Amino acid sequence: MARRRTQPRFDPYAILAALEKERTAYVLIGAFARVIEGSDEITLGLDLTPSMRPDNLRRLELALEAISARRADGRAPELEGTDFEREPVVELETDHGRVKVVPFPEGTRGYDDLRRAAIREPIGRGLRPSVASPSDLARMLGALGREEDVPKLVMMRRLIELDRDRGLSIEW
Amino acid sequence: MTSGQVIREARLLAGLTQQELAERAGVPRSSIVRWERDAVEPGFDTARRLLRACGFDLSLVRYEADETVDERLSERLELTPQERLLAMLGEPDAGG
Numbered sequence: 448m449a450r451r452r453t454q455p456r457f458d459p460y461a462i463l464a465a466l467e468k469e470r471t472a473y474v475l476i477g478a479f480a481r482v483i484e485g486s487d488e489i490t491l492g493l494d495l496t497p498s499m500r501p502d503n504l505r506r507l508e509l510a511l512e513a514i515s516a517r518r519a520d521g522r523a524p525e526l527e528g529t530d531f532e533r534e535p536v537v538e539l540e541t542d543h544g545r546v547k548v549v550p551f552p553e554g555t556r557g558y559d560d561l562r563r564a565a566i567r568e569p570i571g572r573g574l575r576p577s578v579a580s581p582s583d584l585a586r587m588l589g590a591l592g593r594e595e596d597v598p599k600l601v602m603m604r605r606l607i608e609l610d611r612d613r614g615l616s617i618e619w
Numbered sequence: 620m621t622s623g624q625v626i627r628e629a630r631l632l633a634g635l636t637q638q639e640l641a642e643r644a645g646v647p648r649s650s651i652v653r654w655e656r657d658a659v660e661p662g663f664d665t666a667r668r669l670l671r672a673c674g675f676d677l678s679l680v681r682y683e684a685d686e687t688v689d690e691r692l693s694e695r696l697e698l699t700p701q702e703r704l705l706a707m708l709g710e711p712d713a714g715g
Contacts, residue, residue, distance in 0.1 A: 457708070482703055482704060483700045483703055483704055484700075484703075485695040485696050485698075485703060486692075487688070487691045487692060487695060554632050569700060569701060570700050570701045570704050571701040571704075571705070586628065586631075586632070589628065589632075598685070602692065605689065605692060606692050606695075608620075609689065609692055609696060610696055
């Protein structure tokens with residue numbers, strides 16, 4: 448019988464520090480990225496799009512291993528052996544909260560597509576993760592085509608408009 | 620969101636160049652350029668034709684408008700990325 452795990456407290460700093468320590472190349476996407484860019488949401492995990500270069504996937508595996516990442520069935524992530532066509536999203540639990548690895552988010556061509564407009568955002572504790580641009584975050588939401596995402600999409604659009612109206616870049 | 624932004628996004632999602640979209644929709648490329656720049660507003664039927672040429676269509680989705688969203692988002696935009704994150708995490712040193 449599998450032992451029931453206690454839900455860990457979401458600590459994105461610990462997750463991102465592990466990624467940083469292994470010098471992993473990735474772009475943050477999804478709700479966590481939207482929050483950093485100004486969206487009024489709450490999330491208990493983070494989603495990322497990694498560079499799919501084999502050396503980077505190895506570094507990502509090491510980072511995930513350091514925070515005890517495992518799949519729902521308890522298996523290790525084993526990203527290098529994953530067929531992402533069949534499994535487009537790898538959902539992991541770690542010691543510090545949920546992590547989703549999404550190599551090719553809907554509406555994008557993956558890391559190389561997103562990194563062009565991504566912004567390195569200073570979030571404290573010496574971390575400056577690469578975060579998908581607000582436009583790309585809206586693009587991904589739109590491409591998912593899910594009715595439940597409409598309010599989030601409207602929020603992102605409005606966020607972009609408000610920021611444009613302020614005449615300021617969201618980048619700090 | 621302007622009609623030009625919708626057309627541009629649909630085209631990019633479809634992976635089309637402006638020339639390719641023009642050919643699919645049977646319009647000059649210069650028109651695509653003007654519509655995407657919002658220099659000229661396409662009519663409803665034209666906009667729908669362009670979206671269909673990109674493999675999309677228009678549909679109605681009901682959602683509850685939130686009248687307070689502008690105020691909340693403006694407050695968020697005043698914060699730094701770090702403060703936004705800490706505010707979500709409920710950390711005591713979050714600004715705003």
